[in-house]
Amino acid sequence: MKNLFKTALLLTGVCSTSLVLAQQNSYDDRYRTNSRQDERRNDRYRDERLEERREYRERDDEYRRYNNRYEDRMGNDRNYGRRFDERDLSEAYDQGFDDGRNSVEAEERKERRENYKNFAFGIYAGANSTRFEGEDVSGNKLSGRLGYQLGFFVRGGGRVYGQIGAEYLTSSSDFYQPGDGQAGSVGDLIGNVDQKYIHVPALIGVKLAESERGVSAVRLAVGAEYAAPLGVNNNAFNFESRDFRAATVNGLANLGFDAGPLMLDFRYHYGFADVINDTDNTKRRIVSVNVGFKF
Known part of the structure; x- marks a missing residue:
């Protein structure tokens, strides 16, 4: 009986131990299974995070590339964040080019206008009529006193200007020599003497009115x-070049009209000295009219 009881106790202990070991093995199997599942979940999570970070880097790189392209087109970040159609950018470029060209052309026109106002060169030609101081010409024909002139000038300044030039002038005058009143003597002598001069006129003037340009x-x-004689024609008085003063000075008064490049001038020459040596009342008075073209 005693042996039977020991045997029963031994069997009970063996069974208990077996159950404990079986439970332990089952728990270990479940633990290992759960661990593998956790590892797989962790792997998936890590892969998802890696994929998200890769996509984020790609988006960030693309965004930076776009910004670089945009800044290259615009040249600066003044309009950062704005997006324009290519046609808008082309129109803006064309408009800016046109504005710049118009600005340059406007400056060139202004410069030409200022230069035209401040500097001019011209040529002219005209006719003149001459008499001497104190001479009465009311009963004489004008055709016997006509001459002509050709010249050029340089004018500089604005509203107030200076002008200098040179001209070739032919001057025709009637001379009178009375007879001595005795029988058989030479009677009164009247003749026309043509003289040739070089004039160097210098003027200071003002534009009473002018256009915008x-x-x-x-x-x-x-x-x-300054007036210098060049010679005389053959004449009844036998005047020669040496009979005339080498140089004289005349005063000038000029009234002129400019219409674009064309000009019309009325000029009065007032002689301060006699032009014939040892002869009084030979100071010249000349009225001239000139038509010219200026550049």
Whole structure:
């Protein structure tokens, strides 16, 4: 009986131990299974995070590339964040180019206008009529006193200007020599003497009125001219070049009109000295009209 009881206790202990070991093995199997599942979940999570970070880097790189392209097109970040159609950018470029070209052309026109106002070169030709101081010409024909002139000038300044030039002038005058009143003597002698001169006129003037560009104007000027004789024609008085003063000075008064490049001038020459040696009342008075073209 005693042996049977020991045997029963031994069997009970063996069974208990077996159950404990079996439970332990089952728990270990479940633990290992759960661990593998957790590892797989962790792997999936890690892969998802890696994929998200890769996509984020790609988006960030693309965004930076787009910004670089945009800044290259715009040249600066003044309009950062704005997006424009290519046609808008092209139109803006064309408009800016046109504005710049118009600005340059406007400056060039202004410069040409200022240069035209401040500097001009011209040529002219005209006719003149001459008499001497104190001479009465009311009963004489004008055709016997006509001459002509050709010249050029340089004008500089604005509203107030200076002008200098040179001209070739032919001057025709009637001379009178009375007879001695005795029988058989030479009677009164009347003849025409043509003289040739080089004039160097210098004027200071003011534009009484002028257009915006200064192309058209009404001018008034005064000045003086140096007059040097070149010779005379054959004449009844036997005048020669040596009979005339080598040089004289005349005063000038000029009224002029500019219409674009064309000009019309009325000029009065007032001689301060006699032009014939040892002869009184031979100071010249010349009225001339000139038509010219200026650049």
